[in-house]
Amino acid sequence: MEQYKVGEILVRDKSENNALTLLFIDTEPEQGNLGAYYTQIAHVEDFGDGMEVYLEFEAGSIPFKFIGGRATDEDIKNVVEETLKSDNAKEKLNQWKEKIEADKILLEVEKNRIKNIIKEHTQQ
DSSP states (O other): OOOOOOOEEEEEOOOOOOOOEEEEEOOOOTOOEEEEEEEEEEEEESSSEEEEOOOOEEEEEEEEGEEEEEHHHHHHHHHHHHTTSSSSSHHHHHHHHHHHHOOOOHHHHHHHHHHHHHHHHHHH
């Protein structure tokens, strides 16, 4: 299993439902553990009538086999771009950015990456 850092943005494996889920591991997994506690920060899925974007923080546990790897800038851009297609998009992104900034576990480099991508896509 690849070693991921606590607070690093990861993606959930898309094979189950082809959804894009951004998450980060909350605590260092115990030796020999097959999973980790995580916080989901974004979820984008097509339920048949267009993409739905969910920008809420939600805690859970996940087996390592369901982690698809580190989130790329493209993954984060996809979340932002899908959000911009929705009503009240800028308000939703601002609220999400506030939650990102306030989080105590998410790595500072990851917070900056998200904020920069939001800024890049919301400038007129």
